[in-house]
Amino acid sequence: MKEITGSEALIKSLIEEDVNTIFGYPGGAIMPIYDSLYSYLDKIKHILTRHEQGAIHAAQGYSRVSGKVGVCFATSGPGATNLITGIADAQIDSTPLVCITGQVPSQLLGTDAFQESDVIGISMPVTKWNYQITNANEIADIISRAFYIAKSGRPGPVLIDITKDAQFSNVSFNYKKCDKIRSYHPYPIIKKTKIKEAAKIINNSKKPLILVGQGILLSKAENELLQLSEKTGIPVASTLLGLSAISCHHKNYVGYLGMHGNYGPNLKTNEADLLIAIGMRFDDRVTGDTTKYGINAKVIHIEIDPSEIDKIIKTDVAINADAKEAILNLIPHLKKNHHENWINEFRTCDKVEYEKIIDKEINVVEDKILMADVINRISNLTKGKSIVVTDVGQNQMVTSRYYKFSESNSNITSGGLGTMGFALPASLGAKIGQPKREVIAIIGDGGIQMTIQELATISQYNIKVKILILNNNFLGMVRQWQELFFDNRYSFTEMKNPNFNIIADGYGIKNNKVENKNDLDKCLKEFINYDGSYLLNVVVEKEENVFPMVPSGESVSNIRLE
Amino acid sequence: MKKKGLYQIKDPDKKVKEYTLSVLTEDKAGLLNSITIILNRRKINIDSLNVSTTEVKGVSRFTIVVSSTKEKIIKVVNHINKLIDVLGAFLYEEDEIYYQEIALYKLSTKIFLKGDLVEKIIIRKYGAKILKIEKDHTIIQKTGTKAGTQKLYDELKKFGEILEFARSGRVALSKKKRKTINFLRTLEKTKSNKLNI
Ligand SMILES: Cc1ncc(C[n+]2csc(CCOP(=O)(O)OP(=O)(O)O)c2C)c(N)n1
Numbered sequence: 001m002k003e004i005t006g007s008e009a010l011i012k013s014l015i016e017e018d019v020n021t022i023f024g025y026p027g028g029a030i031m032p033i034y035d036s037l038y039s040y041l042d043k044i045k046h047i048l049t050r051h052e053q054g055a056i057h058a059a060q061g062y063s064r065v066s067g068k069v070g071v072c073f074a075t076s077g078p079g080a081t082n083l084i085t086g087i088a089d090a091q092i093d094s095t096p097l098v099c100i101t102g103q104v105p106s107q108l109l110g111t112d113a114f115q116e117s118d119v120i121g122i123s124m125p126v127t128k129w130n131y132q133i134t135n136a137n138e139i140a141d142i143i144s145r146a147f148y149i150a151k152s153g154r155p156g157p158v159l160i161d162i163t164k165d166a167q168f169s170n171v172s173f174n175y176k177k178c179d180k181i182r183s184y185h186p187y188p189i190i191k192k193t194k195i196k197e198a199a200k201i202i203n204n205s206k207k208p209l210i211l212v213g214q215g216i217l218l219s220k221a222e223n224e225l226l227q228l229s230e231k232t233g234i235p236v237a238s239t240l241l242g243l244s245a246i247s248c249h250h251k252n253y254v255g256y257l258g259m260h261g262n263y264g265p266n267l268k269t270n271e272a273d274l275l276i277a278i279g280m281r282f283d284d285r286v287t288g289d290t291t292k293y294g295i296n297a298k299v300i301h302i303e304i305d306p307s308e309i310d311k312i313i314k315t316d317v318a319i320n321a322d323a324k325e326a327i328l329n330l331i332p333h334l335k336k337n338h339h340e341n342w343i344n345e346f347r348t349c350d351k352v353e354y355e356k357i358i359d360k361e362i363n364v365v366e367d368k369i370l371m372a373d374v375i376n377r378i379s380n381l382t383k384g385k386s387i388v389v390t391d392v393g394q395n396q397m398v399t400s401r402y403y404k405f406s407e408s409n410s411n412i413t414s415g416g417l418g419t420m421g422f423a424l425p426a427s428l429g430a431k432i433g434q435p436k437r438e439v440i441a442i443i444g445d446g447g448i449q450m451t452i453q454e455l456a457t458i459s460q461y462n463i464k465v466k467i468l469i470l471n472n473n474f475l476g477m478v479r480q481w482q483e484l485f486f487d488n489r490y491s492f493t494e495m496k497n498p499n500f501n502i503i504a505d506g507y508g509i510k511n512n513k514v515e516n517k518n519d520l521d522k523c524l525k526e527f528i529n530y531d532g533s534y535l536l537n538v539v540v541e542k543e544e545n546v547f548p549m550v551p552s553g554e555s556v557s558n559i560r561l562e
Numbered sequence: 563m564k565k566k567g568l569y570q571i572k573d574p575d576k577k578v579k580e581y582t583l584s585v586l587t588e589d590k591a592g593l594l595n596s597i598t599i600i601l602n603r604r605k606i607n608i609d610s611l612n613v614s615t616t617e618v619k620g621v622s623r624f625t626i627v628v629s630s631t632k633e634k635i636i637k638v639v640n641h642i643n644k645l646i647d648v649l650g651a652f653l654y655e656e657d658e659i660y661y662q663e664i665a666l667y668k669l670s671t672k673i674f675l676k677g678d679l680v681e682k683i684i685i686r687k688y689g690a691k692i693l694k695i696e697k698d699h700t701i702i703q704k705t706g707t708k709a710g711t712q713k714l715y716d717e718l719k720k721f722g723e724i725l726e727f728a729r730s731g732r733v734a735l736s737k738k739k740r741k742t743i744n745f746l747r748t749l750e751k752t753k754s755n756k757l758n759i
Contacts, residue, residue: 120592121595124592124595124596125599125603128646129646149646181646182649182746182749182750183587183588183646183647183648183649183749184646185749185752189752305644306640306643306644307637307641307643307644309640310636310637311637311640
C-alpha cells in the first residue's frame with residue numbers, strides 16, 4: 001500500500017469521520033498538518049479564528065447546533081493552553097469535541113523545548129479522554145477512538161496531541177471506525193424494574209413536575225418528551241441548558257428553573273410531590289440550598305452518566321439510561337392523566353411574576369431602554385425561531401427569561417463554566433453549523449471585549465451572524481451582586497468602554513447604535529432583516545437588576561421578586 | 563460483577579472510615595494521574611497506593627487505601643469508573659478483602675550481637691524474617707497489616723535506632739470467588755455499547 005505522512009493520515013481520518021469544518025490556528029508544531037490540510041480544501045473547510053479560545057468556542061457553537069463533533073486545531077505550547085478554557089467549558093456542558101494539538105518532536109518531550117507544554121497533563125482533568133500520539137501508526141486508530149468517545153454516551157471533549165515527528169513520518173493508511181471499547185460502556189442497559197417502579201410513582205403522584213436539561217437535546221428526545229408530558233399532563237420546567245428542548249409556548253411548559261429563573265417552577269419545586277429529572281444534573285444554580293430542595297417530593301432521575309446519580313440530590317428511583325430510550329420505555333407504563341389544577345397553580349405564579357416584574361420591564365413608559373424590553377422585542381420579531389447565543393451575566397439571564405424559544409436546539413450558552421467571551425466565537429460556529437437559521441449573539445459590553453478579535457473572523461468569512469451588545473457600561477451581573485449583597489460597593493465593575501461602532505467599522509462589519517427608545521424598534525428590525533453580519537450596540541440602563549432571584553445558597557422557596 | 567455499575571448511596575453516612583479501592587484498568591500510561599486527580603479534587607488523601615499487573619496480560623490493578631466518608635468515596639468511585647481506560651472500580655471495607663502490606667526495617671547489625679532476644683522477637687513473635695545481614699546493617703522483612711508492621715517497628719526501636727524503614731502500599735483481593743478473566747469476558751460481551759432504540 002502507498003504510504004502517506006502521519007499528517008495526511010490525520011486529515012484523511014477526519015474525512016472518514018465526516019468532518020467538513022475545522023476551526024483552528026496554526027503554528028510551528030502543527031505545520032505539517034496544516035500543510036496536508038491545504039491539499040484537501042475541497043473536502044474540508046478551515047476557519048482561521050483570531051485566537052485559539054475563539055476556535056474552540058466556535059467548535060462548541062458548531063457542535064451544539066448541528067449535533068456533530070466540533071473539531072479544532074492548535075499548535076503546541078501557547079496554542080494548546082489557549083484551548084483549555086473551551087475544553088473545560090465543553091466538558092462541563094457535555095459538548096462533543098475533538099481537539100488536535102501539535103507537539104514538539106518526541107525526542108524533545110520533557111526537555112522544556114521551544115513551545116513545549118504538557119498539554120496532556122494540563123487537560124487531563126477537563127477532558128473526557130486525551131492521548132498523545134508519538135508514532136504515526138497510531139493516528140487512524142486513535143482518531144477513530146477520539147470521535148467515538150467524544151460523541152457517545154454523555155458527550156465531551158477529547159484532546160489528541162501529536163508530536164511533530166509523528167506528523168512527518170510515513171504510514172500506510174487504513175481506517176476503521178471505532179464502535180467498541182471494552183472498558184467504556186457509554187449506553188447503560190435499562191433496568192425494566194426501575195421503569196416499572198418509576199411508572200408506579202408517576203401514576204400515583206398528585207403534583208409531579210418534569211425538570212428537563214440538555215440531555216433531552218443531546219439524545220434528541222424532544223418528541224418523546226412531548227409524548228410523556230402530553231400523555232400524563234405533567235408540567236415541564238427547564239434548566240438553562242434545557243431551554244428550547246420544549247417550546248416555550250407549549251401548554252404544559254411552566255418555565256425556566258434556577259437562580260434567575262421563573263417564579264413558578266422555582267417555588268413549586270418545593271410543593272411538588274414528585275420531581276422527574278431528565279438529562280439534568282441538579283447544578284447548584286438550579287437547586288439553591290439542597291437541604292431545602294424538593295422537600296415534599298420523591299425524585300426520579302433519568303440520567304445517562306451514572307456518576308451524576310445521587311451526586312447532589314438523593315433519588316428514589318434512578319434510571320441510568322439515555323433520555324430518549326428511558327422515556328420511550330416509560331410511556332407505555334404511564335396512565336393517561338391531566339393535572340390542570342396543578343398547572344393552574346403555575347399560571348397563578350406567572351401572573352404574580354408578570355405583575356411584579358415582567359410588565360414593568362417590557363412596558364416601560366419612560367424613555368429608558370431595559371434589557372428585558374430589548375430581548376422581548378427580538379423574541380417577537382423573530383417569533384422565537386432564531387438560534388440565540390448568549391454570553392455570561394445579565395445579558396444571558398435576561399435572554400433566558402425573555403426569549404421565547406419555539407424551535408429545538410436554539411439556545412447556545414456557556415452554562416456550567418459561565419465563560420465570558422463565549423458568545424461571539426460560539427455564534428460564528430453556530431452560523432456555520434446551521435447556515436439556514438438566523439443566529440443572534442447577545443453579549444454584554446464586558447464579555448464582548450474578551451473575544452472581540454473574532455469580529456475579524458466573522459468579517460473574513462462573511463459569516464452572517466447578528467451581534468447584539470447590551471451595553472450597560474458595567475460588569476452588570478457582578479454589579480448587581482455588589483448592589484444587593486455588598487452594600488453598593490462597586491469594586492472594579494464600571495468600565496470605560498471603547499466605541500464599539502468604530503471597532504465594528506474597523507473590522508468592516510455593518511453596525512448601528514441605539515440610545516433612544518424611540519429608535520429601538522426600527523433599529524432592531526433593520527438588524528434582524530439585514531442579510532449579513534451586523535453589530536448593534538444598544539445602550540441600556542446602567543443599573544438594571546435581573547429578578548426574580550434565588551440568592552446564592554438559599555432555598556428555591558426564598559425566590560425574591562424584588 | 564458490575565462494570566461501570568452504579569453504587570447507590572443508601573443512608574448518607576458521615577463517618578470517616580478506611581476504604582480500599584481496587585481498580586482494574588487497561589495498562590495505559592497516565593491513568594495514575596487521572597485517578598489521583600479525581601481524589602485530589604475532593605481533597606481525599608491517599609493513605610497507600612499500589613499498582614501491579616494482574617494474572618491477565620494488559621490489565622493492571624490499582625489498590626488505593628483512603629480515609630473518607632462513605633458518601634464521598636462512593637461518588638469518587640463512580641467518577642473513577644467513568645475514566646475511559648478503567649475496566650472497573652470496586653469499593654471495599656476492611657472485612658471484604660484479604661490484604662497485606664510489606665515492611666522493610668534496616669537496623670545496625672550490632673543490635674544482633676546483644677544476644678538472641680531480637681531474633682526471638684522478630685522471628686517467633688512477629689513472623690518476620692531476616693532478609694540480609696551485612697557487616698554494618700541488617701534488613702528485616704515483615705508482611706502483615708499496617709498495625710502489625712507498626713508494632714514490630716515500635717518493638718525494634720526499643721533495641722536501638724532503626725536506620726531506615728519503608729512500608730509498601732496495600733495489596734488486596736476480594737473475598738468473593740471471582741476471576742478477572744471472567745469479568746473481562748462479561749465486559750466484552752455486554753451490549754451496552756450500542757444504543758438500542
Ligand atoms: C471569564 C470570566 N471572568 C469573570 C467572570 C465573572 N462574571 C460573571 S458575570 C460578569 C459580568 C459580565 O459583564 P458583562 O459582560 O458586561 O455582561 P452583563 O452582566 O452586564 O450583561 C462577570 C465579570 C466570568 N463569568 N467569566
